Amino acid sequence: MVSLREDTPRGDDHVLIRIRDLCNRFGEHVVHEHLDLDVYRGEILGIVGGSGSGKSVLLRSIVGLLRPSAGSIDVFGEDLQALSTRRRSLLERRFGVLFQRGALFSSLNLQENVAFPVLEHLGLARAEAEFLARVKLSLVGLPANAALQYPSELSGGMIKRAALARALALDPEVLFLDEPTAGLDPIGAAAFDQLLLTLRDALGLSVFLVTHDLDTLYSTCDRVAVLSQRRVLAADRLEVVEKVDDPWVRDYFNGPRGRAARRHINSSKVD
């Protein structure tokens, strides 16, 4: 496996998403204040932080579902908020978003769910779009007969996988994943990590990964950003972030689960 981990580019040309001075508040409640963050091309950036630290809000601001109270967010070098609807739609087509609870369309079966963006955006014939959809569903590890089932008939893990297939439907350049492995069994989660790495290496995907899963963090992420106290506390390689002097970071990485995940990764590297 080729990994970009050791030589992650840091130049300005490689910045895919640039967030400067971002503020988000809901009434009195301030979620982000003067938040800066860069996401580089071709990297997998893990976002961690306690519950309510604004991870999902950050994701929603970047993909344009939430207008920030202040600050700028440039994606592909353009400010989403300032673009015309048409330009914006073209840009958003290069995003793939996996929502926390899947957000599959409940009145469409899985195959239609995945084929939907393909049909809408690329104007393929239905048979072609459905073929692609079935390939994507199989790619994320769903059996063929799941294609005709409806979201309400599926388990939480299967919904997650199908939602990932939909996020991958347009072969996006950036993937936004909100807790993708929550609700997956460990085997499924490991397969997910592997799939993510393969796709990143083969397609040059950039991934914005909100997660609590320490195993995913250790096995896939090139960099990790810690959200705390309304801003990004640190955004760097795991080895560096682990050593940041902050009570939450210490508890997070050096708690029993953090230690176990690191031990597991280190031992598999030796093998």
Added chain:
Amino acid sequence: MMPNTRQTGRLDDRPDSLHVIGNWTITHYARLQAQIDAFKTQAGNGHELDRSIDLSAIETLDTAGAALLIDLLGVERMAATMAQAPELPPARRALLDTMLQAMETPLTPKSHEISKPLAFLAQTGERVEDFWKQQHLLLGFIGLILSALVTNLLRPRRWRMTALVAQIQQTGFNAIGIVALLTFLIGAVVAFLGATVLQNFGATIYTVNLVAFSFLREFGVLLAAILLAGRTASAFTAQIGSMKANEEIDAIRALGLNPVELLVLPRVLAILVTLPILTFVGMLSGILGGALVCLLTLDISALQFFTILQDVAPHHFIVGLSKAPLFAFFIGAIGCLEGFKVSGSAQSVGEHTTSSVVQSIFMVILLDAMAALFFMEMGW
């Protein structure tokens, strides 16, 4: 340097080998598919792929392009080709490997299609059976409501007054305006109709009796019930249905509580209280509408109108009002039951909301017809 990704990839068919060239990505999918179709028809069946295949000229490849290639070559052929191509970059090999794995198993789900006439028969059968199941279910649900009612009646501590009052406000108080307006207008219309017909007999004075009879016995309760069926039954279904879709009903059960007692009883009791009140409002307002028409177009003074009204036997009022609780109970029960039948999807919430309105209006009119027969036979 970035490769030029705008150019669609192509297949170069040489005598000794087949070259896959250029950009094989989802943006070019339709054109690539067309090329493949053309290639397949040109090559004919059987001997088309006995040449070696060269993948080295591919510039960009994504999952869609890989899927197309694998679909063209077949899984085994692709695997063999990759084995003979050591120059393939590792990242691309990994992608193709992943896609091969994904496409190894047959992708088309099994479907069992049956002929159209047979499907029609099956559908008819299902509908009929559904109808019976429906009535059976409604009876069972009414039983559940009644038993929950009886067990809670003697325990005032378990009466949910807050929920009850909130429901009374939503289903009753907030509906008074629309009920009053609607019955007022219908009252005026009935008076106009009566005046037109009765004029021929010089009996326009009986318009008063017509309005009073029709509203006290039928229209007051019927109009209020139909409005409530549209307004409240649908709200019950949507509320309970979205709770069901969100597993909240299951959570109530898992907490050892009874959803019928918690959700259905306050709603059904509220509508039992409000429909008689709304019926009364409807009767008054309809008679007022009639009185206004009498005053303005028939020269029947208000005093005259109300003197005649006094002669109308009060039991008509009782007959009309006595139907209200019956209608209310069925509207509430159907609204809640449809909510419980919702199954997860947004579409299902919509379907059951529609069904609850249709069913409760149907039930109200059916019961009213039966009640009319009954009261007529009894001579009330």
